[in-house]
Amino acid sequence: EVEVVESGGGLVKPGGSLRLSCAAAGFTFSDYYMNWVRQPPGEGLQWVASISGRSDYRYYADSVRGRFTISRDNDRNSLYLLMNSLRAEDTAVYYCAKFGYLEPLGYWGQGTPVTVSS
């Protein structure tokens, strides 16, 4: 059974940094694209970033490009999101999700909340 579990969320001041982690199980992690998706309070789902199985390709939403970095460690079956220069508008629940263009059946975690506030 596919399982993804996020961790690392919390309260951070504007301009600060935070690293989110996602532990994956139940599939061959290195074979699949992984993603981060967020949901700001009272809003809908927003795609944040994607990374290919071998980290060859990384894609970012315009709103986070240059500030956020997606990475993975296939030996640890783990996905990461390093968030720098955080802004109030980055406040959201961040979800780790397995889906890709060739395998669009998605599996999601329960999310980890990030609050950017002074």
Added chain:
Amino acid sequence: NFMLTQPHSVSQSPGKTITISCTRSSGSIASDYVQWYQHRPGAAPTTVIYEDKERPSGVPDRFSGSIDTSSNSASLTISGLRTEDEADYYCQSYDASKWVFGGGTKLTVL
């Protein structure tokens, strides 16, 4: 770039059928697969339809998906509505190396 537009909310009675639409703003709805996610508050989103009309194992056949090229839209239909179907539903599709979500539809079963 395209957007996916969904109704903000829909409501229907238990046992009835509801259809939620997802309209693509540009380019053909048939160009890229559409997925549908169910999202209850505080829970992980779950896939109810992928690749336009495919149902993951464990999702009841009360859930079905389709696309209509004449209206350039995708639809999620839920028949025999149950109170546990009450949730937010999001459509999703792919746009040249990025993923696009609809704004979400709040389904109320009353």
